[in-house]
Amino acid sequence: MILPLLAAKCPPMLSTMANNSIKKVLKAVISAAFWILIWEAASLLVPDDLKLFLPGPVLVFKTFFKILPSSHFLKAVGATLLRIFSGLLIGSLLGMVLGIFTGESKIFDTLLSPALKIIRAVPVVSFIILAFLFIKVNRLPVFISSLMVTPLVWQAVNDSVKNADKNLIDMSRVFKLSKFKSLFYVKLYSGFDRIITALLSAVGLAWKSGVAAEVLCTPAVSIGKNIYKAKGNLNFDEVYALTITVVILSLIFEYLIKAAWKKYGKAEENKND
Amino acid sequence: MIKLSSVSFSYGEKIILNDFSLEVRDGECVVLKGPSGCGKTTAAMIACGLLKPSSGDILSPERISVVFQEDRFVNNLSLLQNIRLPLSKKDYPIADNLLKRVGLYEDRYKKISELSGGMKRRAAIVRAVAFNGDSLILDEAFNGIDNDNKKICAKIIKEYFLDKNKPVLFITHNDEDGNLFGAKQILMEKANDE
Numbered sequence: 001m002i003l004p005l006l007a008a009k010c011p012p013m014l015s016t017m018a019n020n021s022i023k024k025v026l027k028a029v030i031s032a033a034f035w036i037l038i039w040e041a042a043s044l045l046v047p048d049d050l051k052l053f054l055p056g057p058v059l060v061f062k063t064f065f066k067i068l069p070s071s072h073f074l075k076a077v078g079a080t081l082l083r084i085f086s087g088l089l090i091g092s093l094l095g096m097v098l099g100i101f102t103g104e105s106k107i108f109d110t111l112l113s114p115a116l117k118i119i120r121a122v123p124v125v126s127f128i129i130l131a132f133l134f135i136k137v138n139r140l141p142v143f144i145s146s147l148m149v150t151p152l153v154w155q156a157v158n159d160s161v162k163n164a165d166k167n168l169i170d171m172s173r174v175f176k177l178s179k180f181k182s183l184f185y186v187k188l189y190s191g192f193d194r195i196i197t198a199l200l201s202a203v204g205l206a207w208k209s210g211v212a213a214e215v216l217c218t219p220a221v222s223i224g225k226n227i228y229k230a231k232g233n234l235n236f237d238e239v240y241a242l243t244i245t246v247v248i249l250s251l252i253f254e255y256l257i258k259a260a261w262k263k264y265g266k267a268e269e270n271k272n273d
Numbered sequence: 274m275i276k277l278s279s280v281s282f283s284y285g286e287k288i289i290l291n292d293f294s295l296e297v298r299d300g301e302c303v304v305l306k307g308p309s310g311c312g313k314t315t316a317a318m319i320a321c322g323l324l325k326p327s328s329g330d331i332l333s334p335e336r337i338s339v340v341f342q343e344d345r346f347v348n349n350l351s352l353l354q355n356i357r358l359p360l361s362k363k364d365y366p367i368a369d370n371l372l373k374r375v376g377l378y379e380d381r382y383k384k385i386s387e388l389s390g391g392m393k394r395r396a397a398i399v400r401a402v403a404f405n406g407d408s409l410i411l412d413e414a415f416n417g418i419d420n421d422n423k424k425i426c427a428k429i430i431k432e433y434f435l436d437k438n439k440p441v442l443f444i445t446h447n448d449e450d451g452n453l454f455g456a457k458q459i460l461m462e463k464a465n466d467e
Contacts (some may be wrong), residue, residue: 170323171345174337175359175404185358189349 064241080223091149099157120151145210149202156198160191207250222271280329298440304451307461324454339408342413344393368403390417
């Protein structure tokens with residue numbers, strides 16, 4: 001009913017855009033509703049003595065909205081947010097710089113590529129345990145999330161630089177493009193879709209590894225410590241509620257990166273004039 | 274002046290150019306014709322410094338405008354962004370004017386992937402002309418362009434290069450395109466056949 005109404009009121013292109021947005025939201029709602037139903041069914045099916053470990057969605061969402069306004073929770077969210085954002089930022093920048101170096105220089109490639117591949121393969125828990133000995137608990141999640149993000153972004157940037165179209169590189173030589181223009185527009189810009197995909201994957205990884213580090217090293221104010229405490233007190237509804245918080249924050253980060261990328265694209269187009 | 278003297282080039286065992294010579298004087302347009310695989314593009318790439326010959330001498334200006342056989346645009350950028358990429362800001366109005374003349378101004382914000390083959394060729398000519406090199410090399414530049422636009426492009430090339438006493442090397446396999454400039458025509462043969 002709503003769709004034809006919107007289509008009638010809007011110009012053709014806008015109505016198509018509105019239709020697409022509504023379709024996207026509907027798809028997301030249907031998908032979420034489906035999985036919540038499965039969750040509810042599973043929680044009803046588990047034996048009573050195990051219900052503690054798999055509370056139903058109603059109880060979890062109740063707990064979520066109960067803890068949401070508390071200053072203790074908000075402070076923890078703020079602190080974790082800052083740590084993960086810092087880790088993501090440091091890891092992304094480091095990955096980009098290293099990717100450019102290894103993509104452009106064979107010496108750097110020989111020296112750094114094996115190390116970054118090893119970092120990518122080492123289990124995150126091993127890093128957390130080892131880094132715990134040397135790094136303060138407040139900084140450890142930042143270090144761990146940046147360590148997980150760096151190889152991912154490095155690989156994407158490195159591949160973009162190495163696989164840059166030879167024809168375009170020749171074009172940049174003939175037309176005497178500056179080093180910056182050649183690197184940014186010919187080598188990186190052509191591979192930006194790949195880099196953005198890596199960044200989006202990095203967001204999830206940064207949250208996963210950062211919160212895991214918080215759970216293991218329990219900084220005073222953090223979502224990880226709250227998860228650890230809730231688990232200790234057998235408040236599994238709170239564990240789930242806090243996990244949902246992390247998922248929501250991660251999705252917001254992803255959304256912001258996508259939006260920033262879109263906005264950048266539009267700004268670049270407008271820069272034409 | 275563009276001058277290749279006794280240039281030879283081969284890809285491994287395959288000889289592409291064997292003792293090939295070519296001279297394009299200032300203000301002159303030379304049309305280089307020949308069958309596919311005879312080495313026309315290789316000669317052009319040597320002239321603009323992208324390929325090194327195994328022997329022979331090359332004399333060509335430092336700054337060369339080139340229309341490559343392939344369009345060589347950055348796909349993620351718009352047509353205008355691609356054309357402005359090698360230009361300094363002071364040259365933007367020249368590029369805008371050229372886009373108007375070849376009928377691409379209204380399409381300037383389109384992504385490269387949204388353009389037809391002929392539009393991309395015209396855009397490549399605009400980029401090369403706006404770059405304002407000391408010579409111009411066109412490799413199958415008029416492929417896919419309609420006759421009216423070919424005439425407009427030829428007029429622009431004459432105005433910006435030949436009238437300014439700059440050499441133009443025009444590579445084509447199409448006789449009609451070659452005749453657009455009323456220029457000296459050189460027919461290349463395959464090096465292996467010689």
